[in-house]
Amino acid sequence: MNVLNSVELVLVTVPEPDVAVRFYVERLGFRCVDSDPDAATLQLGALQLVLQRGPVPDTGGSPRIHIRVPRATLEAVWSEDRRASPGVAGPRLVAGAIFEYETRDPAGNLVRLKTPVAAPPTRER
């Protein structure tokens, strides 16, 4: 049995999978590997995200989806959110020197994007 190093498959229920697919592909950089009217399978690195038609689950305000994304992706999402809502809070620095930024997919699922603070450059080039 292979040792699990990371979670590679996440299933999210959304009322309209095709709308959600656009968000995850265009905004977060996923690639669509399979789709049908009720479900789509997206891939980002090793992570597979399955968007399945269904009601949005109630998570009690906590994000259910945590995705590690490149810094540029996070910045682009934040930038888009700012356009829509100028006062939106930026990425927050948390323990482990990781930026976290929360956004919502078109279905209203709370998605937490994470990106590490870039490693400090060396003193001499």
Added chain:
Amino acid sequence: MLAPILDALLDDESLSLRGERARVHAESGSLDGLFDYAIVSALRGQHDEAARALRRARRMAPTHVRTAPVSVLAAWRAGDASRARAALPPRPPPELRAMVALAELDLEDAAVEEALEGDGPLVAYVMARFALARGDASAALDALDALTPTGLLSCLVERARGEARLKNGDVTGARDALSVAVWQVTVLDAPDELGRAYLAMAEVEARDLDAEGRPRDRAAEWLARAHALLTPHGHAHDQARLRRLFRRFGRRAIDRLVGGDLESRIEGVRTTRAKARDRRVALEEARERGQDPSALERDLAETFDELAEAEEALVTALEGVLVDRDRMGRLVQAARRLYGLEGVAEIDATLPRLALELDGGAGAALVEPRELGSTVRATDVRGWRIVASFGDEQEATLDTIATDLEEVLRSGQARLAGEEEHRSAIVPVSTAQRELVLVVHRPTKRTPLGGEEVERLSVLASVAVVVYERARAADALREAAERDAAILETIRDGILALDEHRRVRSINRAAAALLGASRDELLGRVLDDRSGLAALADAAEREADDEPVTLPRIELLVRARRHPGGTVLMLRELASAQQLAQRLVGGAARFAFEDLVGDDVAFRRVIADARRAASSDVPVLITGESGTGKELLAQAIHHGSPRAKEPFVGLNVAAIPRELLESELFGYEAGAFTGARARGHAGKFELAGRGTLLLDEIGDMPFDMQAKMLRVLQERVVQRLGGTRDLPIRARIVATTHRDLEKAVDDGLFRLDLYYRLRVVHLKLPPLRERRGDIPRLVDRHLAIYCERSGRAPVRVSSAVMRELSSYDWPGNIRELANLVEGAASLLPYDVDVIEELPAFVRTRSTLGGAAPRAPSSAPPAPSFAGDQGAVRTLEAIERDVFAHALSVFDGNVAAAAKALGVARGTFYAKIQRYGLR
């Protein structure tokens, strides 16, 4: 010329990219490129690079208009306020004054504020910082909110915003602002500014206390990150701020992280991973079975969150380890500095400072119990004496903890003393020689000294004990070495100490001079490796015992003594050793031909023959009655010969017991016979070296010894008794005797072959009675010698007395004459300078006194007990006459004279010496 700086400050592009471009531009020789590179380097915290670029720019254009602004910028970013102010040009623009103000705001307890005109973003930012510095956070926030900066200035603004919000108690707002600051600074790639943002973050997290009122672990994490960046990139004020934060809260959080927590966090990650694995398998299996996976998916998502948290916790713990490593690093650094100290006084003076730097505090002192009866000094506190201190309030602190000090000294256990608001850590530092106690005190309730500090100080104290012991041992060794060196240098002989590999470990100047090298040239060298010293190495190996060793430029007398660690060699120049030997045996050649006075024809002929003989190396036999000056002539021959600077060694054959004669002449090896000296003994032939060996009274040499002597003279080598080595004879032989050797040969008492070998040149000195014409000169000369020796005015004899002396037979010859005139002069009152009459015994022996002339060997008149006209004579004078008389009666034969007087022969020799009878 300020525009490029402000543009650089507001540019959002990565500083590293800009820096790379500027560097290429600068390397192409562009002055603008150099200035740009200096600007970007300064903004990135690369202060050395900035300074280098500025120096190059100054060399290219010493008075360029860009120099001053860039210098001010570089100094501000390097945290050097005074340099920034010094670099200001005349009538500086407000932006440059703003930079100076920012550098000064970094100073401890800065209260700098000045009116700045202008409305640029940099000036506005400085005004906000002024507000923050005076504690008006709201005003600061208002000023900052009015700004919409970009680039690095935006990072500075966000950091200031975070600090202002924190001051207002808005922890969340502070976190948000600092998050933005970090976000922006990571875009710009400015590590020093990132470190400062982390440091501010640490201060924010330190406000967030746990249930026990302690800062949460996150504070330590940010502190560790700040430390990692600011140690290489920050300036002095950053370091000070880091230290301050470490003192405030860092250690507590770190201790909690490191003390066992790390393991549990690693375990947490492992467990959560395993849990996630199991849930994934369960989810896959449920799907395969067609069951509803939603519950399992939720579980898996939760596990994913747990895993992320566990990993974050582990990272935080690892950061704590890094911080702890830094703390350990400081302890190691302090220990290293201690190890680098050498003298006890130096350690005394440094230890309190190192202790204080280790964990901070108000002051540290090294104290020792004051000795009973010692003078009380002003700094003594209740029986304790401050050996060294650093910081403040030593006396007051010691006064309050004197009892604890005694307890620490008694128990040898470190402890904490005092209330929390002013606690002291007390650690014993006692060595075998001294009882010392180290005290560190910290008057603050917020971070009182604790067990960890005591523990670290104890480690430092343990190192100090070792270093003290080492220093004391080194001092002792140094003293011993200096003492030994001083002793070695007082020794005239050369001393050379070799280790077991024959490496020179110690050498005095005398030895170096003898070997013709400097001490430095020889120290540490293997003796055999040094050209020309192999013979010396051999002498060391065979443990030479006063053996002559010939080196290319000198002949040495070498004595080697082996010891467990090597060999010590004692070196003397052979010639000087021989001269010393001759002084000890009393055979120095003091007389020259000029000292031999006389105009008698026969005497002058002998002297002329002797002068000729002196220039050759042939053996000389001098015969004549006792007292005719045979030994003097032998000395004169030596003195007049090419060997004059070499030793003159004499041996009175008649005076040496027969059984000792051989060993005296030839020497002996250690253990050659019972009673021999343990180290052996050099014979007279060896001692004479290349000089002259006088064999006095050769006619009295035992017959069997004559054969050995003959062989030695023929073969020109000698072997010590018990020895096997042939020692070459280089000395010239001069023999004397009062005997008629031809008659002795005829009588079978002296070997004919030896006689011929000795008598290559035969000089026969006439008796004094045969050269009466010389008597007045001899009298005058010996009187003059006496007067000079005794320090009295010149004395002469009356013509009557001279006549009397001239008519005397002088059986004892010149020696008797010398003794007589000396005796007469010594009896003369100090205010009289003419000897008008002779002592009675002389008169009785002189022909004027009526005594008949006698043969040399006939018995002289007995000495008188009474002086002139019946005066009482001293016992000493009478004794002298008695011994002179006996010597005269037995014709110089000491053995017979001693036997006749009933005294030991040694006693007789002592009297001869004392009264100068020969």
